[in-house]
Amino acid sequence: MSEISSELTHINASGEANMVDVSDKAVTVREARAEAWVLMAEETLALIVNGQHHKGDVFATARIAGIMAAKKTAELIPLCHPLALSKVEVQLTPNAERGGVHIQSYCKLAGQTGVEMEALTAASIAALTIYDMCKAVQKDMIIDGVRLLEKRGGKSGDFNA
Template identity: 90%
Template sequence: MATLTHINHAGEANMVDVSDKAVTTREARAEAWVSMASTTLDLIVNGQHHKGDVFATARIAGIMAAKKTADLIPLCHPLALSKVEVQLTPDIARNSVHIQSYCKLAGQTGVEMEALTAASVAALTIYDMCKAVQKDMVIEGIRLLEKRGGKSGDFSV
């Protein structure tokens, strides 16, 4: 089993020192799903939601969240992201919205947390914008899909 890198020799939480790591291209993709009633999804897809463009707002929120990950998750390094992308796709058959995020940089540490934060906050934004219409929406399936670069190598589901 791998050792926990955010724990020092005394068992205390600490930020990992990445100063000796090579600067390499790091990429990560994550996803989330928001399930809802077909009527709620129709409002979003048809642009009839009274709060405005739900997808545009969720996309911007996800991008902003990725950039603020170090402010939200303790011990995350602040990163100079070179690319953040958030895609929102309605899935009419499942009455849901599929969110995929992508983060990239040239740096000394990975961008998995940034991709996961982007997908999570985009999902929360959809919930926030639609809660007046439906309170029992479900956010689920938040997970890392893939990561590339770094000492630990590539990962893909």
């Protein structure tokens, strides 16, 4: 793990949860990447990759779900600012060696607060969508490794996992 800050920005002086005021922050380009894995049996992965899943194109559906989720993050995560995203990308890559699907999300905007939560939400919901579409075939899939890979911009600077 990396360094840990002792300052919780969503807690006011009285210890109450509050939304951070970003009105005095400079508008800068903010970017974030996140990832998640959906681990599954070789047969389940083959159904997805070969386009033989009875529910249709699993990757297309998961990609759209991830993009939609990034746009709805402020409705899902308390105290998150609603953001005008300029780009959301969700990539899904089958990985037979690891036995599953690797999901990477990318979010970008010009704004006063970061897009880490949007990138994490996109990757998470894409993973949940894959699980939902494939659960009839395999119930013991594992969603794993949801994490922020990098963030760029803003006062706190850049972060790379």
